[in-house]
Amino acid sequence: MQSAIVSTVVDIVNDLFGIQETHVDLQETRKEFKGDLTLVVFPYLRASKKSPEATASAIGDALVERHQDVIGYNVVKGFLNIVLSDHPVQVAFDQMTLDPNWGIQPLNDHLPAAMVEYSSPNTNKPLHLGHIRNNLLGYSVAQLIKATGKPVVQVQIINDRGVHICKSMVAWKRFAEGETPEHTGIKGDHLVGKYYVRFDQQLKAEVKDLVAAGVAEDEAVKSAPCMIEVQQMLKDWEAGDPATLALWTKMNTWVYEGFNTTYSRLGVQFDKNYYESDTYLLGKQDIESGLGKGIFYRREDGSVWIDLTAEGLDEKLVLRQDGTSVYMTQDIGTAIQRFKDFKLDSLTYVVGNEQDYHFKVLFLILKRLGYTWADKLSHLSYGMVDLPSGRMKSREGTVVDADDLLDEMENAAKTVSEELGKVEGLSEKERTTLYTTIGHGALKYFILKVDPKKRMVFNPEESIDFNGNTGPFLQYTHARICSILKKAKYLKDWTWDHVTLSSKEREVIKLLAKFPSTVQHAAQEQNPSEVASYLYDLAKSYNGFYQVHSVINAETPHIAAFRASLSTQVAGVLSRGLLLLGIEAPKQM
RNA sequence: GGUCCCGUAGCUCAGCUGGAUAGAGCAUCUGCCUUCUAAGCAGACGGUCGCGCGUUCGAAUCGCGCCGGGAUCACCA
Incomplete structure (x- = not known):
């Protein structure tokens, strides 16, 4: 325009x-x-x-x-x-009515894909609020990229091995008396999490005893019987001890079942899962070959390092003196592996900003190693989610559990919907679906409307608000339009010769016209909040129109038909836009 | 201590590459449902954009210095 x-x-x-x-x-x-x-x-x-x-x-x-x-x-x-x-406004409107999926580019399978890594949990405890922000961002960014026509590969890397899971395993062996998710009815990830917490209690008790017996605190942590058992279990695991592997597999399976339930509730999915038990040895070869090229250097003690002081960073260890790898090592190997696994155009890591330094180093190392794709890597660094009381702390039990939160949102949606009498004529099943849609919509919008880079405060009470700049407000606007359109089906024929645009109508069309560029920009910036604020502006503007103009009882049939068409466009953009945020738009609410 | 991020209304957040009297929502107050769903609309109240210099015709936005908050700098993941 x-x-x-x-x-x-x-x-x-x-x-x-x-x-x-x-x-x-x-x-x-x-x-x-x-x-x-x-x-x-x-x-x-x-x-x-x-x-x-x-x-x-x-x-x-x-x-x-x-x-x-x-x-x-x-x-x-x-x-x-x-x-x-009005002419350019009319032209813009005509254009958007031609394409039912206007604003979303058709998928071009021939293009190289964009990989987005997100979620990436540890298997020793259930998902919490922090993971929710991560998952929602990752999923939404994936949808945004897809909306620009590029194929997307969604992946996560699951930290399924190491000390943390051994802790849960040791505690389960000692105290669980064979408890399983099946016979306790506890969700698998929560059950394993329970024993992770149990381990911590046990460790504290043992350390306390040792300290009382005169052992130094840090020494006591290392020599506590349960800790010794963990170390042994880690060795057994690495040696491939069948009993240890069986227990490990069993407990991780419980966790995955739990995670999958939560993922499915959140509406996120992955095209491929990478497991650290498969990837933790990757990267060592690459370090060796880089050593030959003089990119890394070996110290007298045998450990291998890279010097990044020229770039204003530090020297960084990439192989321990015993030759084992560190986190960085396997990230190097995994990145290389991924570009072998897929034809990729980019790789985005959705990881909290506490790992800014790690990714700076990772990208730099890959660049030094000579990979041309190194500058196509990006770290979508998002801020922590705080509670009004401050930072979430697992030790103080202030962590907001993902499943609990979803439950609360659904219940709140139920309460409000019933109070407002919005569910008449809906079956029990439809009602339940609706509560989920609204509750999750509120949560997702609440989190995604904030600029990812910024630290945000999550107030459980406010997130449950369904008025104002919220997900349910957008859903409501959509539902109200659907309700009109249901009654206005017969309104079809109109031409610009018989319609003059009011200022409200003009404003709505001008906003609608910005949808494609908004999606494009948000995808480029990897910032779903841009779509969120756009949709809010659109809904706000449409509601202003709704207030002063009637669709069905318009002055003439032509105008009525035009307004029905305008409403259709708004509903379409709202629903497509919300979908980019992982939010569904109900037809009735 | 080094490096990086943040500081906008009582609260939660917008303000794209500098542009007009700094915008929303929540909260508080006032109006609007015999007319397409009031989870809505209209209005009022509320801000030395952390502070101070500087660049510019023009700064919340750019630069420098302070103050306050956070992260990170492990042979941890």
Whole structure:
């Protein structure tokens, strides 16, 4: 809608003031002023040698004369507000009605894929609020990229081995008396988490005894019987001891069943899971070959390092002196593996900002190793989720469990829906689905509307609010439109000859027209919050229209049919946009 | 201590590459349902954009210095 005007303005400025601009910046006119587009003329004063007002008027006059869509202008100080005719708005509207999936690019399977890694849990405890932000961001970013036409591979790396899971295993062996999810009815990941906590208690008790017997605190932690058992179990696991492996498999299977339940509730899914038990040895080869090329160096004690001080970072260990790998080592190996597994155009790690340094180093090392794709790696670094009381602390039991939270959201949706009497005529099953849709919509929107980079505060009470700038508000706007459209099915025929746009209608169409570029930009920035605020603006604007215009009882059948069509577009954009955030838009609520 | 991130209304957040009197929601107060769902709409109240310099015709936005908060700098993951 703007591009044609921009080039005309460029020509005018150049002709009038004898300069050679290649681009001018037109912005949308702020609501309190009349007009559609605004040119700030201050940059041209030097060339025009006139006052801001005179400069603006000169450009405005020329624009009215040269561009048929410009029907007027006004000048406020150095701001030229350009008034457009309805024509470009009508053209924009016609265009979006042609494509039922307008704003979403069709998938092009021939393009190399974008890989998005997210979630990536440990298998010793259930998912919590922090994982929820991670999952929602990862999933949404994947949908955004997909909406630009690029195939996406969603993956997670599951930290299924190591000390942490041995702790749960030791405690289970000692105290569980054979408890299983089946006969306790406890969800698998919660059951394993229970024994992880149990281990911690046991360790504390044993350490306390040792300290009382005169052992130093840090020594006591290492020599506590349960800790010795963990170390032994880790060795057994690495040696492939069948009994240990059997227990490990059994408990991890419980956890995965639990995780899958939560993932499915959240509506996220993965195309491939990487397991650390498979990948933890990866990378060592790459270090060895890099050692040959002089990228790494070996110290006298045998440990291997890389010197990143030239880039303002530190020296970083990549192999221990006993030759075993560290976290960095396997991340190097896993990245390389992934580019072998898939034809990838990019790889995005959705990981909290406490690992900023780690990824800086990782990307740098891969670049030093000479991988051309190293600059296609990105770290979607998001801020921590705090509670009003401060940071979540597992030791203080302030961690918000993911399953509990989803339950609460569903219950809150149920309470509110029933109070408002919104569920009449729905079957029991439909009601349950609706509560889930609304409850989850509220949670997802609450989290995704915030810029990922920023640390955010999660207030359980406020997230349950369904009024104002919330997911249910957007869902409600959608549902209300659906309700109108159901009654307005017969309204089809209209033409622009019989419809004049009201200011509200114009505003809605102008907003609708921004949907594709909003999606594009959000995908590029890997920022779902841009879509969230856009959808809020759209819903707000549509509700303003709804308040003053009737669709069904419009002045003429043509206008009614046009408004039905306009409403259809809004509902479509809302529902497609919400889907990018992993939120469903109900037809009734 | 080094490096990085953050600081906008009582609270939670928007403010794209610098542009007009800094915007929403919640909370508080006022109106609007015999008319397409009031989970809505309209309005009021509320801000030295952490502080101070500087660059600029113009700074919440860019630069520097402070103050306050957080993260990170492990032969941990």
